[in-house]
Amino acid sequence: MAGKFITFEGGEGAGKSTQIARLKSRLERMGKTILATREPGGSPYAEDIRAFILAGNAKPLGAFAEALLFTAARIDHIDHTIAPALRAETHVLCDRFADSTRAYQGASGEVEPALIRSLERAALNGLRPDLTLILDLPPETGLARAGARRETRSEEIDRFEAEDLTFHRKLRETFLAIARTEPDRCAVIDADRSADDVEGAIWEIVSSQLPRLAGQRERNADVA
Ligand code: Z5A
Secondary structure: OOOOEEEEEEOOOOOHHHHHHHHHHHHHHOOOOEEEEEOOOOOHHHHHHHHHHHOOOOHHHOHHHHHHHHHHHHHHHHHHHHHHHHHOOOEEEEEOOHHHHHHHHHHOOOOOHHHHHHHHHHHHOOOOOOEEEEEEOOHHHHHHHHHHHHHHHOOOOOOOOOOOHHHHHHHHHHHHHHHHHOOOOEEEEEOOOOHHHHHHHHHHHHHHHOOOOOOOOOOOOOOO
16 A cells, blocks of 8 residues: 555544644645544445444444444445555545454453454455554543533533443553554554644654654655
């Protein structure tokens, strides 16, 4: 694939959307072609599945059925949005991806991690993010941010935000465990600080991991 694929992960209200918008602007000012997308969603059928799941309609079917629906949405998103963009040398910034299925559907404890990994392998079919930025912060802080934003927009609480604190703590642990297991792909960013500071930390990682994308000179062969 000619474009670079960067995914953003983390718990509720971690600041992913905020930081994707900032990184996109920065890279576009440097003349790069960037596509910002999200999961679940990012293609017409996947957006339909998103609306169904986030309204809580799939919850009665159980965590495995939800994992299947997230996977179906991901297949459509990859086929119709991500893969064509990467082939066209567009760099893709994606708000959540397969690590969210590992964390959210895994956090329920109802789905075997091996089963989630099998679904992931089938859906991704060899596609792997070049870099995954895990925005880490205490769940209490993220939920407070998400709640404040929801109130200003008069939105309803969604399917996953409504889960208890134990679930959100488990999520955080799972994301950190993924980062420990795949340190070549994942970087953990302390997201419990100002948006400007988080943006700076993200830029440092992007510059060191994908120097050509960030307009830096190559240091070795394993570069953007
Ligand atoms: N899900 C799943 O279960 N399995 C899967 O496989 C996938 C997803 C792919 C999608 O919801 C849900 O689907 C998600 C997981 C599940 N859980 N939920 N809910 P979503 O897309 O609607 O929500 P989200 O992905 O959790 O994103 P979010 O809540 O919108 O958060 P965010 O994008 O990380 O944060 P933000 O919008 O940038 O910021 C949140 C607020 O905080 C906002 O008012 C900002 O202005 C503010 N903010 C941002 N940064 C800061 C800093 N640094 N300081 C203070 N305030 C800040």
